[in-house]
Amino acid sequence: xxxxxxxxxxxxPGLDGHDRGAxxxxxxxxxxxxxxxxxxxxxxxxxxAAAALQEDVDAVGVSILSGAHNTLCPRIVELLRARGMxxxxxxxxxxxxxxxxxxxxxxGVAEIFLPGTSTDDIVKFLRHxxxxxx
Amino acid sequence: xxxxxxxxxxxxVSVERWEQETLDPVLRKRPERKRGFETVSxxxxxxxxxxxxxxxxxxERDISFPGEFPYTRGxxxxxxxxxxxxxxxxxxxxxPEETNARFKYLLxxxxxxxxxxxxxxxxxxxxxxxxxxxxxxxxxxxAVSSLADMEVLxxxxxxxxxxxxxxxxxxxxxxxxxxxxxxxxxxxDFRKISGTLQNDILKEYIAQKEWIYPIRPAMKLVVDTFEFxxxxxxxxxxxxxxxxxxxxxxxxALQELAFTLRDGIEYVEWGVRAGLDIEEFVPRLSxxxxxxxxxxxxxxxxxAARRIWSRVMRERFGAKSERTxxxxxxxxxxGVSLTVQQPLNNIVRVAIQALAGVLGGTQSLHTxxxxxxxxxxxxxxxxxxxxxxxIIAEETGVVNTVDPLGGSYFLESLTKKMEDGAFDYFEKxxxxxxxxxxxxxxxxxxxxxxxxxxxxxxxxRGDQTIxxxxxxxxxxxxxxxxxxxxxxxxxxxxxxxLEEARARRDNGAVANALExxxxxxxxxxxxxxxxxxxxxxxxxxxxxxxxxRDVYGLxxxxxx
Numbered sequence: 214x215x216x217x218x219x220x221x222x223x224x225x226p227g228l229d230g231h232d233r234g235a236x237x238x239x240x241x242x243x244x245x246x247x248x249x250x251x252x253x254x255x256x257x258x259x260x261x262a263a264a265a266l267q268e269d270v271d272a273v274g275v276s277i278l279s280g281a282h283n284t285l286c287p288r289i290v291e292l293l294r295a296r297g298m299x300x301x302x303x304x305x306x307x308x309x310x311x312x313x314x315x316x317x318x319x320x321g322v323a324e325i326f327l328p329g330t331s332t333d334d335i336v337k338f339l340r341h342x343x344x345x346x347x
Numbered sequence: 348x349x350x351x352x353x354x355x356x357x358x359x360v361s362v363e364r365w366e367q368e369t370l371d372p373v374l375r376k377r378p379e380r381k382r383g384f385e386t387v388s389x390x391x392x393x394x395x396x397x398x399x400x401x402x403x404x405x406x407e408r409d410i411s412f413p414g415e416f417p418y419t420r421g422x423x424x425x426x427x428x429x430x431x432x433x434x435x436x437x438x439x440x441x442x443p444e445e446t447n448a449r450f451k452y453l454l455x456x457x458x459x460x461x462x463x464x465x466x467x468x469x470x471x472x473x474x475x476x477x478x479x480x481x482x483x484x485x486x487x488x489x490a491v492s493s494l495a496d497m498e499v500l501x502x503x504x505x506x507x508x509x510x511x512x513x514x515x516x517x518x519x520x521x522x523x524x525x526x527x528x529x530x531x532x533x534x535x536d537f538r539k540i541s542g543t544l545q546n547d548i549l550k551e552y553i554a555q556k557e558w559i560y561p562i563r564p565a566m567k568l569v570v571d572t573f574e575f576x577x578x579x580x581x582x583x584x585x586x587x588x589x590x591x592x593x594x595x596x597x598x599x600a601l602q603e604l605a606f607t608l609r610d611g612i613e614y615v616e617w618g619v620r621a622g623l624d625i626e627e628f629v630p631r632l633s634x635x636x637x638x639x640x641x642x643x644x645x646x647x648x649x650x651a652a653r654r655i656w657s658r659v660m661r662e663r664f665g666a667k668s669e670r671t672x673x674x675x676x677x678x679x680x681x682g683v684s685l686t687v688q689q690p691l692n693n694i695v696r697v698a699i700q701a702l703a704g705v706l707g708g709t710q711s712l713h714t715x716x717x718x719x720x721x722x723x724x725x726x727x728x729x730x731x732x733x734x735x736x737x738i739i740a741e742e743t744g745v746v747n748t749v750d751p752l753g754g755s756y757f758l759e760s761l762t763k764k765m766e767d768g769a770f771d772y773f774e775k776x777x778x779x780x781x782x783x784x785x786x787x788x789x790x791x792x793x794x795x796x797x798x799x800x801x802x803x804x805x806x807x808r809g810d811q812t813i814x815x816x817x818x819x820x821x822x823x824x825x826x827x828x829x830x831x832x833x834x835x836x837x838x839x840x841x842x843x844x845l846e847e848a849r850a851r852r853d854n855g856a857v858a859n860a861l862e863x864x865x866x867x868x869x870x871x872x873x874x875x876x877x878x879x880x881x882x883x884x885x886x887x888x889x890x891x892x893x894x895x896r897d898v899y900g901l902x903x904x905x906x907x
Contacts, residue, residue, distance in 0.1 A: 228467035228483055230556025233596050236796055237803050254556055279467055280833065284482025310722055310830050328687045328720055329816040331807045
């Protein structure tokens, strides 16, 4: 790890407005000393990738509960990679059926946090997996 | 000050005596398990409640008899001995055909009312073919883009006989129009149609966040439905003022109660300003509360809600008629309390939450299915949820007497605490100029966010227990329950019907109706008649919302 603070974009794609989880995560990461940017609601994958690039983040945390994850999450990964953000970690939190987890991981999602995950576990995961920068 | 019953010195002395003689020796030998005991709202609960805790509660004035002001014990003198609550399971997924089949399945198994869940594109006013709808069609509810979908949704369901509740908010006036046109095609008389439209836009800005237009024009649309229904659909409830989503977003029980009732006050004020008579439209306002885990806190919340509403209606608005003073409500068990871990445990949670709703005197009830932390419910899970209500109604005996917990020192004390806390919030919100202004300042939003965060921290410290999540976990989850999968063919199916509807209709009539709607909206006239005309011409939901977006603009949430 370097002394540089971990920068995370908390993103809420799709039409869903349930942002309780996204806001709790944003605050918990901030309390853990990370720099957090919250996109606000109803962001398209394009908007999320653009914000990630502009903010030069180490990780994107996607909050999704609507069932649209199979459409939206792989596209976010794809767009980040297309912008050269190969090391940018994409993690997903929300209601994701067991059957979809393996596929999302194959498509480049680093980890999926299901309901009931403690914010500490998410903090630890990011600390261990964010690529150190030089 | 109203007269309060003083505790006799003998009673006061007896509590102190008990503490000294009986309690203290035991505490010295064996301290309690925890230093403090809290509700799920992180509210401290005392060890024991005695007459000393209810000295400021007067039976005649504050509790009274069921069916009498202030209705703490219920609005019906016979409670559930006269009529059980309506078992109304919220359902909707995939195509209108699939949801229509689920409706019929639930009705066949003894459900007594319907409740429609729409998908996110419908909730946000987009058609199935909008680029923004991609990945979301039919996922969180049923997809409806035009009257053609609505006709299929209610095919073979007589709308004059079955009461239907619709969970729709920002585009509520349009879905109401679609519903009425389907009823009209069935030959139904508007005056006989009953049912409920959620149509509570304030709680969208506060909690659920499925908004379209800025707050004030959105409020105007709500008032338009009040006015239209009062005149033409008098048995219909044009709004369900909802605390459910406020609670799900993280509010405490008190915040849910206070913000919901203050929203109710706001709607009454807007109706009055539009020239409506409170004795005519207020009786058709219904409410919707959450049933969360803390059993007594929830029951106190429902009892306090009735008492507060009747007092507010009488004292603040000068209401006189019984119907105007009585708060009626629907209850849904807390989706947020369901766990992915050991999902069958959710059946038990739902049963206990539902029991709280019943002991609180709910008029209708939705019980969540045990698989809802994972996906929308399967047929089997939905059936167990319905059976849970039937077991409470038919086997437990709690329906045999009215308000069986009334008079409990604990419950009456909690009820009073809820009432006082809600009036404190009303005062703060009134001082900001009202609920619309409070929302614009971000006040309820911030209060809820703070509570949500504190609760999360309490769970992570282990101060609040969630069985299977932070206690009694299992390494090897044996869940393996079947999950409802919405397949991607739903979108194709919906696109096809949308295309057919657009091809069949008279596009000139659609354009004409949309222009008339825009003129009505711009002039501040009631938009319902022109909305109905547009719906009849098969203008789509997206087209009608776009017309109103042109006139009203879009809501942008400030950063809080």
